[in-house]
Amino acid sequence: MILESLQFLIRGFLDLLVLAALGLVGWAVFARLRAPVPPLLGTLVVIGTLRALEVPIPASPEYLSPVVQIVLGLYIGTKITRDTVRDLRSLLVPAVLICAWALAVVFLFGTLLARLTWLDTYTAVLSSSMGGLPEMMVLSMATEADVAVVIVMQTVRMVATVALFPLLFETWFVSEPVAGSATGTPQPAYTGTLDACREVGRYLTDRPQQLALTLLVAVAGAAVLIPLGVPAGIMVGSMLAVAAASVAGLPVRTLHPRLFNPLLVGVGIMVSAHFGPETGQTLASGDLIWPVLFSTGVIFLTSLGIAWVIHRLAGWDLPVSFLAAAPGGFTVMTALAIHYDKEPFRVSMLHLVRLMALKTVVPLAFMFFT
DSSP states (O other): OHHHHHHHHHHHHHHHHHHHHHHHHHHHHHHHTTOSSHHHHHHHHHHHHHHHTTOOOOOOOTTHHHHHHHHHHHHHHHHOOHHHHHGGGGGHHHHHHHHHHHHHIIIIIHHHHHHHSSOOHHHHHHHHOOSOHHHHHHHHHHSSSOHHHHHHHHHHHHHHHHHHHHHHHHHHTOSSOOTTSTTSOOOOTTSSHHHHHHHHHHHHHSSHHHHHHHHHHHHHHHHHHGGGTOTTHHHHHHHHHHHHHHHTTOOOOOOOHHHHHHHHHHHHHHHHTTOOHHHHHHHHTSTTHHHHHHHHHHHHHHHHHHHHHHHHHHOOOHHHHHHHTOSSOHHHHHHHHHHTTSOHHHHHHHHHHHHHHHHHHHHHHHTTOO
16 A cells, blocks of 8 residues: 555656646746746646647646645735735625626526527536536536536636736736746746756755744645635635734745746646647537637626726726636636735635635526526
């Protein structure tokens, strides 16, 4: 048993090294092209394309997603102060708006999509939901929905969001990117590698007990929320536990800026795991082109509209409202908020509220569908 576990860990680590190397190639190419968020988009395009073309590359290790979520939660948690906690009341209006918008998209637009296309109601509603691909897959298998269509439409929207939102964000809001930091456009992967390794080495060896305490608190928080079924419970638990420790005055340490871009490579590997040959085949058939374009376009436009409403009614910074209303995944949008230094706590909380509303209401509503 011990030998098998060791072999499993070694195999997973070697697979991760291969995927990380591909991600670094994508990072370097996209940095050369001056694309937004090169570590994320470069990794996603390179690995996703290889998967769609059925090139035999390793699967993403199962432990990658929990590790990425814990580290993201740790980073956000260390940024939360007593002032941040007092600011929680400002989330009420944006949270209500986000939930109302998300549920309206699911039931009103989902029903409209079913009437205007060949999709049945179950498939149209689940394809329109921004409640997370795994959960929508489970619901589609438990109903009369077309599972393949739900997967493809959810995947296309997720990938489109990851690709387009950074581009729109940098076009509209980022006037002077700061190279080489977690808050601006990063340096190419091949630039300053030795210096970066030295900085990270000093970070890891300086006050290792404090770093170990922070990691222990983050892991403990994640472990508490996982059994409760909280959406993105690993990241949320890590964030809340580290935040509580920070507010209580414990010596927690934040993530070194040099480590954040490699973390974005990990996020790209996670997202690319949803790619497969069936994705390209279904799209190539042409049957889904109209539903995909219509659904993605409407959800994108309405998300921009709700971001503007949040900005006007709640007085939030427009870039923060933009990220909070983005129809992308919890982890990806939180990572982008950290990348652009745009209040990741607020962004993550609104995405959490939206996920909890959808994952609670949609399954219950299906009980009354005929």
